[in-house]
Amino acid sequence: MTLFSLIVALLIEQLRPLPVRQVVLDPLRRFSGVLVDRFNDGRARNGTLAWWLLMLLAVLGGALVFVLLWLIHPALAFAFNIAVLYLTMGFRQESHYFTDIHLALRMDELARARTLLGEWRGGQYSEASSSEVARLAIEKALVAAHRNVFGVVFWFIVMPGPTGAILYRLARFLGEEWGQRRDAEFGEFGRFARKAFAVIDWVPARLTAASFSVVGDFEDALFCWRTQAMLWGERASGILIAAGAGALGVRLGMPVHESGEIVERPEMGVGAEADAEYMQSTVGLVWRALVLCLLMLALVVIAGWVGR
DSSP states (O other), X not given: OHHHHHHHHHHHHHHSOOOHIIIIIHHHHHHHHHHHHHHOSSOHHHHHHHHHHHHHHHHHHHXXXXXXXXXXXXXXXXXXXXXXXXXXXXXXXXXHHHHHHHHHHHTTOHHHHHHHHHHHHSSOOTTOOXXXXXXXXXXXXXXXXXXXXXXHHHHHHHSSTTHHHXXXXXXXXXXXXXXXXXXXXTTTTTHHHHHHHHHHTHHHHHHHHHHHHHHSOHHHHHHHHHHHGGGSSSHHHHHHHHHHHHHHTEEEESOEEETXXXXXXXXXXXXXXXXXHHHHHHHHHHHHHHHHHHHHHHHHHHHHHHHO
C-alpha cells in the first residue's frame, strides 16, 4: 500500500498541483495562531507544550481516522493515505517559480527572472546577475525538493499509515512559522519548534543528499558534503546544497546581490558557474533521485513478498 500510495499521489500532484497556501498553510496558520494567543508568554516552555499539543492532535487524529477507515474497508484507508500525501508533499507547489525563472533566463529576460526570484524567495534581486539568479534558484529548488517530497516520503515509509507524512509536514510548518521568528514580542516560544524540526529532519536530509550523490557525480558530491556543508548557516540546507552542487558539478553559494546589498556566503560545490543549463540539470537530478528512492522501496516490497 505504501508504494502504490506514493506513486498515485505523485501522479495526481503532477497533473493537478495543490493550491497549498489556501488549502494547507492558511488553515494551519489560523489554528497555530490560536495556540500562540493562548500559550505564548515569551517562554520556551509554553512553546514546547503548544508544539506537543498540536502534534499529538494531528498525528493521533490521523492514525485514528486511518484505523477506522481500514476497519471499514482497506480501499478507504488507501484513499486516505493518498489524500494525506497529496496535502503534505509535492514539488509542484513551488516548482512553477523555478520553471518560469529557467525560461526567463533562457529567453534573456533577466529583469523578469529577478522579479520571479524575489517572489519565490522574498527579498529584492534587482542587481543580481544571471549567474546569481540561477544559483539562488538552484539552491532553493534543492532544499524545496527535499522538504516537499523526500522528507515527507521518508517519514511516510517509516511510520504507520499517514502519520509520518503528517508529522513531518506539521513539524516543518511549525519550525518555519514559530521557529524562525526573532521578534521580541514572540520571545523564545518558537525555540523548541526549531530544534524539533532539526531533529526530525536529521536523517531524511542526509538520505536525500546521499540520493543526490548516487545519481550525480558521486565523488564530487561526497567531497563537497564533507568539506563545505558545515560552512552554511543552516546545517541541513548546507548538506543538501553542498551535495547537490557537487553532484551537478556547479558552484553555488558565494556572494550575491540581495535587497540592495552584497550578502557574503560560502562557496558550495565545484565546477562551472551556474546558468540556465544547470537549472535544467537540477530538474533531472531531483527526478533521478526520486526514481531511485521509489526503486529502493519497490525492492523492499518485493523482498517482503518473496519472504512470505
